[in-house]
Structure formats: C-alpha cells, structure tokens
Amino acid sequence: MLLPTDFELHRPTTVAEAAALRAELGDTAALYAGGTELLLAMKLGVLEYEHLIDVKRIPALRGIERRDGELRIGAAVTHRELETLPDLPALAHLERHVANVRVRAAGTLAGNLAFGEPHADPPALLVALGARVALVGASASRELPVEDFLTGPYETELGEDELIEAVIVPVDGAVRAAYRKFQVLERPAVGVAAAGRLDGRVFDGAPVVVAGAVDERPVRIPADALAGAAYDDPDALAALAAAAAEAVEPVDDLSGSEAYKRHLTGVLAQRAVLALRGEG
Amino acid sequence: MTATTITGRINGRELTLRVDNATLLLDLLRDMGLTGAKPSCEMEICGACTVQLNGLPVSACTTLAVELDGGAVETVEHLDAGGELHPVQRAFLQHSALQCGFCTPGMVMTAKALLEQNPSPTREEVIHWLEGSICRCTGYEPIVDAILAASA
Numbered sequence: 001m002l003l004p005t006d007f008e009l010h011r012p013t014t015v016a017e018a019a020a021l022r023a024e025l026g027d028t029a030a031l032y033a034g035g036t037e038l039l040l041a042m043k044l045g046v047l048e049y050e051h052l053i054d055v056k057r058i059p060a061l062r063g064i065e066r067r068d069g070e071l072r073i074g075a076a077v078t079h080r081e082l083e084t085l086p087d088l089p090a091l092a093h094l095e096r097h098v099a100n101v102r103v104r105a106a107g108t109l110a111g112n113l114a115f116g117e118p119h120a121d122p123p124a125l126l127v128a129l130g131a132r133v134a135l136v137g138a139s140a141s142r143e144l145p146v147e148d149f150l151t152g153p154y155e156t157e158l159g160e161d162e163l164i165e166a167v168i169v170p171v172d173g174a175v176r177a178a179y180r181k182f183q184v185l186e187r188p189a190v191g192v193a194a195a196g197r198l199d200g201r202v203f204d205g206a207p208v209v210v211a212g213a214v215d216e217r218p219v220r221i222p223a224d225a226l227a228g229a230a231y232d233d234p235d236a237l238a239a240l241a242a243a244a245a246e247a248v249e250p251v252d253d254l255s256g257s258e259a260y261k262r263h264l265t266g267v268l269a270q271r272a273v274l275a276l277r278g279e280g
Numbered sequence: 281m282t283a284t285t286i287t288g289r290i291n292g293r294e295l296t297l298r299v300d301n302a303t304l305l306l307d308l309l310r311d312m313g314l315t316g317a318k319p320s321c322e323m324e325i326c327g328a329c330t331v332q333l334n335g336l337p338v339s340a341c342t343t344l345a346v347e348l349d350g351g352a353v354e355t356v357e358h359l360d361a362g363g364e365l366h367p368v369q370r371a372f373l374q375h376s377a378l379q380c381g382f383c384t385p386g387m388v389m390t391a392k393a394l395l396e397q398n399p400s401p402t403r404e405e406v407i408h409w410l411e412g413s414i415c416r417c418t419g420y421e422p423i424v425d426a427i428l429a430a431s432a
Contacts, residue, residue, distance in 0.1 A: 003302040008282050009346060039304075039342045040323055052301075080336070100412020101390065103324055105336040106343065186325055186412075 004045045011054045015061065015136055015165060018053055023138035023161040025051045031163055032056075033076055034107035036099070037115040055163065065166075072134070072166040075110035082109060088129075088169060090177035090193075094121050099186060110164040113146065116154045119187035119255075123150055124212025125179045127220075128193040131169040137162040146218075153216045178275035180268045181213070188213040189255035190264045192221070192244070194272035201230045207273060209240065211265050214250050221247045221269055231277055240273065241266030286349035290314075291358035299345045305331070306340035308348070309355055316356035316385035327413030330386035331355045337393040356385035359392070367430045368392050375426035379417040387413055391427045399432040 010029075012018040021029065029051035032038055041047040055061055061076040064085070071087055082095040083104065098104055098112075098121050112122050113133060126146040133149050135142050138161055146167070149157045158164065174197050181191035191214075196207025206227035211219045225239035250261035281300040288295065290312070299308060306317055306329050317340050320328035324339040331340045332354040333347065359366035368391045371377070378384045387410075394401060394409045401409070406427050407420075415423065 002281075002300060002307070003304070006281050006300070006302050009284055009301045009344075035342065035344065036324060039344070043322065043342070096408075100324070100327070101393075101409055102327070102330060102337050102339045102412060105333075106338055 003039070003042050005042070005048045005050075007049055008051045009054060010051060011057050013057055013059070015058060015163070016138075018055055018058060018163055019136055019138045019161070021051075021053050022163055025053070026160045029053050031111075031114060033111040034078060034103075036103045036107035037111065037117060053163075061165065066171075069171055071169045071171050073109055073169065074166055075164045076108055077110070079104035079107050079109060079112075087171050088177070090179055090195075091122075091125060091129075091169065094125050094179045097121070097181070109167055113149065113167065114156060114158055114164055116150060116152070116156045117187075118153045118216050119213045121179070121181060121188055121191055121212065123218045124191050124210045125177065125193035125195075126167070126169065127212075127218045128195040128208045128210045129169055129175075129177055130195075130208075131167060133167055134165040135159070135162045136165045141165070143168070150217050176276040178272045178278075180271040180275060182264050182268060183255075185255060187255075190214040190248075190250075190261055190268055192265060192268040192272045194223075194269070194276055196226075196273075196276060198231060198276060201232070201277075203227060203229055203231060207276065209244070209269050209272065211244060211248050211269070214248050214261050214265055219248050221265075223269075223273075226273065232274060237270045237273065240269050244269040284346045284349070286346055288348035288350060289352035290348070291354055292352075292361065301344070301346060303345040304341060305333070305338075305343040305345045305347065305353065308345040309340060309353070314355045314357050317389075318382060318385065320382070321414075325412065325414070326383070327386040327390060328383050330389045330413070332389055332393050335393065335396060337390050354389075356388055359388065366392065368395065368427065371426040371430035372423075375422045375429060377418060377422040377426040383413065383415045387415065387423055391423075391430065394427065395431055401428075401431055403428060 030049040032052040061074040065072040085092040131146045177195040179193040181188040191212045197204040206223045209221040209223045221244045225236040229236040245262040245266040250258045318328040329340040334351045
C-alpha cells in the first residue's frame with residue numbers, strides 16, 4: 001500500500017537547513033520524525049502534505065545534553081532512548097510505558113508534543129516538571145513552557161516556519177516526580193503527574209499535580225491541601241481527589257464515561273502523590 | 281510519483297533501490313516475496329508486521345520504505361538462513377506457541393529483538409515487551425514460555 005498522496009521528501013542535515021525549508025514550504029510541509037502519528041493520519045487521508053521534512057538525519061537533534069541543571073532532549077530523540085534516562089526516573093518510567101515497543105523505537109518525545117494528540121502520556125509530567133520547548137525558525141528562536149505550547153487537541157504554538165529543537169526539562173535533585181495512568185486501549189484514559197519537594201514525609205509547599213490525556217490539554221489540579229501535609233495524609237489526599245475530579249472536563253468515550261474518568265483522575269492523583277516517596 | 285534512491289541491507293543483502301516516497305516498508309518487503317510480515321491492523325497496534333530495522337522492532341506498516349536508506353532490515357525469512365531454525369523459532373515449536381500462525385512472524389521478530397537487547401529477561405519483562413503484539417488464538421502463556429525458554 002502506498003500512502004494515498006505523493007509527497008516530496010526532504011532530508012536536511014542541519015537545523016538551519018530544516019528551518020529554511022520550513023520558511024520556504026510553509027503549510028504544504030510537515031515535520032517528520034518517527035512518523036508514529038503523522039503516517040497513521042496520512043494513511044487514513046486525514047492529513048495531506050506535499051512535502052515531508054525528515055528531521056531524524058540532523059545530528060544536532062539526536063543528542064541529550066546536560067547543561068545548567070537542565071536536560072536538553074534533542075527533537076529526534078526517541079521514546080526508547082529516554083527509557084533508560086538516569087537523570088529523571090519519573091520520565092524514564094513514563095517512557096517505558098508509552099504505547100508499545102515498536103512505537104517507542106520510532107516515535108520521538110518532541111514529535112509527541114508537536115502532534116498535539118491529547119491522549120498522550122508525556123505532556124502531564126512535562127508540565128508538572130516545568131519543561132519547555134526550544135523552537136527555532138529561519139530568523140529567530142524562542143522558548144515556551146510546554147503548558148503554553150499545547151493549545152488544544154492537535155493544536156500547538158508551533159509556527160509554520162518553526163521546528164522544535166529540543167525539549168528542556170529542569171533537573172532538580174530535591175524535586176521528586178511521578179506519573180500514574182490507567183489505560184485499557186492503546187492510549188491512556190487518564191494520566192496524572194505529581195512533582196514536589198518532601199522534607200521527610202512532609203511536603204515543603206504544595207506539589208504540582210497535573211492531569212493529562214483526559215482533557216483537551218493538561219490540567220493543573222489544585223493541591224493546596226497537601227502544602228505542609230504528610231505525603232500520605234488521608235484528609236489531604238481525599239481533598240486532592242475531590243479537587244481532581246472537579247478540575248477535569250472528561251467526555252464519554254471508549255475509555256470510559258465522564259463520571260468514571262473523574263473518579264479515575266482522583267484515584268490517580270492520589271497514587272501519583274503517594275509514589276513521590278518512592279520516585280519513578 | 282516522487283521517488284528516492286536508497287541503499288540498504290535486506291536480510292543481509294545490500295541493495296540499491298528506487299522507491300516511491302509514499303511506499304511503506306511492509307509493501308516493499310512483501311512485493312519482494314517476503315510475506316512473513318503481515319498487513320493486519322495497519323495502525324501499529326497488533327504487531328503482525330513487526331520486522332527489525334537496525335536491530336529494533338518496528339511496525340513495517342507505518343514505516344516509510346525510504347527509512348531503509350543507510351540501514352538494515354531483517355525479516356522472519358532470514359532467521360533460518362544458516363540452515364537451522366533460530367532458537368526462538370525452535371522454542372515456539374517446542375512450546376506450541378502458535379496455532380493459526382498469522383501473528384507468529386511478528387511475535388518471533390519481537391522476541392528476537394528482545395533477547396538481543398536483554399538476553400535474560402524476567403517473565404514480567406517479556407510480558408511488557410509483548411504488549412502491542414496480539415494473538416487471537418493460542419493465547420499468550422505458551423508464547424511467553426517459549427521466549428523464556430529461548431533466553432539465556
């Protein structure tokens with residue numbers, strides 16, 4: 001089977017070359033890395049492009065750099081390469097459970113963000129960790145928090161003339177993080193990430209708790225009840241679960257009813273917070 | 281059609297080919313008579329089209345054929361190239377890990393890729409690695425047993 005539409009394939013080897021192609025080709029072109037989302041949509045005829053710009057052959061996008069307490073994950077780094085990441089155990093744990101082994105071998109973290117699929121694992125944790133995306137265009141570069149980059153289902157702030165250069169994740173040894181999800185089909189029904197500082201068993205400030213996959217965008221769950229509380233304080237956790245169930249706006253679908261997903265969000269918020277004692 | 285000239289190894293043989301950009305790896309292989317990898321779900325869910333691209337398991341149904349450029353693909357047809365079944369294939373036979381056989385090439389290639397990465401996986405690791413490889417008749421226990429039997 002051929003993809004339904006013919007396209008020209010561009011294989012730049014530098015970021016500058018890719019940015020120039022983006023500027024020249026505009027919305028007739030799509031960025032192409034693992035293809036795990038894009039090729040599916042093209043096979044179904046949902047998306048059509050005259051040009052694909054393959055970013056996998058750009059060496060500068062293939063590495064993971066540690067710089068100034070941050071991890072710069074190049075845009076062509078696959079899920080699989082992040083499964084064994086030592087710096088961020090919570091992200092490595094999440095990556096080990098993205099889709100299946102074949103998707104993890106081909107798909108990239110940056111591609112996952114750029115496609116803007118709401119039913120995805122990484123966004124919730126990246127938002128909880130305060131991650132950013134580094135965008136580069138032919139004439140300018142900028143950085144945006146992942147939270148602002150993802151604007152809606154299949155919609156992002158990525159300009160027609162831009163590409164993602166890296167996903168930047170702060171690494172702070174004092175911040176513990178965890179992601180917990182529930183999934184019956186190929187994509188998570190609900191996933192909740194938590195990140196926070198613990199002084200022994202007690203939270204130093206409130207943790208950041210973010211629900212993903214359940215709404216059109218990642219949703220912050222108010223977690224004030226946990227500020228200064230023990231990580232396993234039953235009253236604080238009950239308040240968190242109630243706040244989580246309120247914070248999201250799920251829709252009924254094959255992954256579950258609205259009410260069920262509200263319940264799941266509360267349960268997973270508690271599990272993510274409880275997992276902070278273990279990390280991962 | 282817009283095409284690209286690629287050079288890559290298919291089951292150990294280096295080939296230079298002119299392929300349409302829109303051609304999928306699965307069809308390139310099947311049109312060459314390598315029909316072990318099966319078109320089935322066509323959306324990276326079932327694993328029936330699994331081949332190894334540069335050692336890693338991929339869904340050939342959702343991989344462009346041009347990705348072979350500069351790389352190497354291995355399909356189930358190559359596993360007995362030395363005249364003997366691969367240890368994973370022998371273990372599948374010994375454990376009756378197949379019934380209709382439709383998913384088997386994908387299962388075998390997935391298992392082979394696992395054992396190359398991790399020669400001594402735990403039962404849990406085998407099960408995790410097989411998530412996304414679907415069998416609709418034998419069930420998974422004999423498949424997991426076979427892979428563990430083939431491990432070091």
